[in-house]
Amino acid sequence: MAGVVTAAPATATGPAAVPQGPGAGAVPWLLLMPATAALVLLFVLPIGYVLLLSFTDPQVSLAHYQRIFAVPLYTRILFNTFATSLTVTVICLLLAYPLAYVISRRNDWISLTLLICVAVCFWTGFIVRTYAWLVILGNKGPVAAVWQGLGFGAPPQLLFTSFASTLGMTHILLPYMVLALYSVMKKIDPNLLRAAASLGARPNAAFRAVFLPLSLPGVVNGSILVFTICLGFFVTPILLGTPKDMMISQLVNQQIEELLAWGFASAIAVVLLVATSIVLAIYNRFVGLDRLWG
């Protein structure tokens, strides 16, 4: 979803950048108006309001920001949110890359079946998938049954651990990574690999020198997508994890719904936004955001 939304303006500016000759300059700008207006109204203004609240609710001060960095709980939750997102992104990438490779390189029932599996997974609600893990990892679930069937005795506690929480989030986000990789890999011309082979490259070398570099935009695209969605995760860590796995959006929700502390909640949201922007800025410095969409 997030990918589709952010991709839209990028493609919209494509045709607008083509010069249309003198006098035609106003048309592209007019065409841009609805999208720009929507972005300003629905995105820039609300974020501005959140920023304002973080400094002014209940009174004008920097107290909320001081509190975030003075209370160890909050810095730890912030750190944990980024560390968890990074872990999930790396695991997703390792699992998704071979899968996307097979789906994009083959053109038979195997690739079709795999693609349908990924799509069905993608379309199943994440609450449903989270509850499914509660059953699978539960003490009456199949994992515990197999463990006991093999005579290992009482099964170890799988549910309500950081492991379960990470597993659940990885499962939910894996389709995003697969689809991002697949869309790039599908466009790689198979003739390039044949050309490499004809010049004497073994399959491994051809993969490393030709396929891997060409698939990097997909890697970057998928990683950013998974990482940023993961930063906002909420229900899955609550249901599968421990209180130590608390993510930052849980904290925001608690402050808004239980304590009506909108100023503090806004400050947390602003810190998350700034931290995310810094990550993206570093990425832009070394890789370039324009490569994000292939």
Place this chain on the structure above:
Amino acid sequence: MTRTITRRKLIHGAGATAATLALAPSIIRAAGAQERTVYVNTWGGSWTAAEEAAYFKPFTAKTGIRVRTVAPVSFAKLKAQVQSGQYEWDVSGLGIVEFSQAMHEGLLEPIDHSIIDRTQYPPQNINQFGVASVVLSTVLVYRKDKFPNGGPQSWADFWDVKKFPGNRCLYDRSFTTLAFALLADGVPADKLYPLDLDRAFKKLNEIKPHIKVWWTQGAQSQQLIQDGEVDMIAMWNARAQELIDRGAPLEIVWNGAENYTSFRFVAKGTPRAKLAWEYLKFASQPQQEAAFCSILPYGPANPKAFDYISPEVAAKMPSRPDRVKVAYQPDAEWLAPRLGQIRERFAQWLAS
């Protein structure tokens, strides 16, 4: 801007009502049909269905005022409505602690005494801003199949991991869990407040390694005890009753229960306040509360409602007089201004 306007309206309204005290219902009836709708904030699902039968239908039949519902109940929405002056709903209900927080934040409309007659309610059931509706209890529940010879009978037993081994689960609501820890440590129920936080956290340290999971959602608590993921749990009585009615082998322990009273109120500044108080007055009648609680096993806050409830149905209710004696109520006045700090310390303790 909006706030000054509504305040002016309010003063006008108060003057007018003083003059037309007895005529209020007829004036409402005379108002245009479009204005004769009241918007009620509700939880949805079986809760709304019970409200429909016990309150909405008979209210519309009696007064001609229509009821529209908005779900779910949201504390934050109340603040957003009052701040923006845009009202999606007029009447809602919150537990006594949130209700007190809302009072402190100035989000509630003062009771319109031209409509609500204070003397009709037990004194503890009414204040300046709202009327008590139902009582919801957080109780100790254990699995009978796990403890066939009798399970834990108190919070001290819940803490006794040698005598009652098994997986435990507590509610991730700071003040409830802190009070249970103090009860387990031997503090008498009538001496719980003000909470001795240091003592409570010290007692909680003892049980922490044995708590398999902390629940936050009602449905989650049901799933945990029903699937045998945990053997004993602190959960809402009506949620436990629902499982028992479905055949789950559970026992409810009423000793040391936290009785949490829900209050009905009107959002501050709503233009439909008159209709809202009419609705609130109707819904707070003992007969109506009895009808609602006979559908869902919550307890009526008004003891008079028990006159309309059969003993078999009353057996499921937390506010039955003999159960009130072994339960306690959180001191919302003490909690409301301190909740932010207590919540922070509790979250910190949980995550450490």
